[in-house]
Amino acid sequence: MHESSKALARRLHDSRFATRYFKGHGIDIGAGRDSIGNQRPFFPGLTGCKAWDMPDGDAQLLATVDDASLDWVHSSHCLEHMRDPREALANWLRVLKPGGHLIVMVPDEDLYEQGIFPSTFNSDHKWTFTTSKHQSWSPKSVNLCALLAEFAPVAHLLKLETLDASFVYNAQRFDQTLTPVGECAIEFVMRKWHPHELERRGRLPNQPAA
Numbered sequence: 001m002h003e004s005s006k007a008l009a010r011r012l013h014d015s016r017f018a019t020r021y022f023k024g025h026g027i028d029i030g031a032g033r034d035s036i037g038n039q040r041p042f043f044p045g046l047t048g049c050k051a052w053d054m055p056d057g058d059a060q061l062l063a064t065v066d067d068a069s070l071d072w073v074h075s076s077h078c079l080e081h082m083r084d085p086r087e088a089l090a091n092w093l094r095v096l097k098p099g100g101h102l103i104v105m106v107p108d109e110d111l112y113e114q115g116i117f118p119s120t121f122n123s124d125h126k127w128t129f130t131t132s133k134h135q136s137w138s139p140k141s142v143n144l145c146a147l148l149a150e151f152a153p154v155a156h157l158l159k160l161e162t163l164d165a166s167f168v169y170n171a172q173r174f175d176q177t178l179t180p181v182g183e184c185a186i187e188f189v190m191r192k193w194h195p196h197e198l199e200r201r202g203r204l205p206n207q208p209a210a
Contacts, residue, residue, distance in 0.1 A: 006180075006181065019045065021103055023045035023046065024047055024100075025049070026050070027072075028051050028074045029074070032051075036049050037049030059078060059082065061091055068096065072096070072101045073093075075092065083126065086150070093154050093155050096155075101158075101192075102189065102191075103189050104187070104189075106129045106144075107186075108130065111164060111167050112175070113138065117139065127140045132144070148188060151190065159189040163186065
C-alpha cells in the first residue's frame with residue numbers, strides 16, 4: 001500500500017528523479033490515490049501527471065494514448081497484474097517521447113511472495129519478478145534482466161535495483177509491505193533512445209561540426 005509514497009524518501013536522495021526522470025508531462029499507471037502527481041512539490045520539473053486507472057482503459061494497451069506523447073511513464077506495482085508484461089512494457093515505451101523515462105516498481109518474488117505462488121498476499125498477482133536467477137521456485141517468474149534486454153533496441157536500461165534496505169531477512173513469513181517502510185520490490189528505469197543515438201550506437205557526447 002502507498003508504495004509510491006514510501007519510495008519518495010529514498011528517491012529524494014537520488015537527484016536524477018527530480019532533474020531527469022520526473023520532468024515534463026507523464027502518466028502514472030495504476031496510481032490509485034497514491035499518484036506521483038501528489039508529489040509535485042518535490043519534483044519541480046514535473047508539469048503534469050495523469051493518474052491512469054481502470055476507468056481510463058486497459059493499462060496493458062494504453063490504447064487512447066498517442067505514440068511518443070509523454071515525457072515520462074511511472075508504474076508502481078501494476079506490471080504484476082498485467083496479462084502479458086512484455087506487451088505492457090512495449091506499450092508503456094511506445095507512448096514515451098525519445099529521451100523520455102520509464103520508471104517501474106514490481107514486487108521481488110523472494111521478498112514479497114516469499115516462496116509461495118499463487119500469492120497469498122495478493123491473489124490478483126499473475127507474475128512474480130526477480131532481477132536475475134538461474135532457477136526460480138515460481139512457475140510464473142519473470143527474469144527482468146532477460147526481459148528488459150529484449151527492449152535494448154528501443155530503450156536504454158539505466159537502473160535495476162532490488163529494494164531491500166528495509167527488509168527484515170530473519171523475520172517470520174509475513175507481508176512486510178504492510179509496515180510503514182517495507183518496499184520488498186525491484187525498481188528499474190529505462191530511457192527511450194533518440195533515433196540519432198541509435199544511428200551512432202550510443203548516447204555519445206556532441207561532436208564538433210566538421
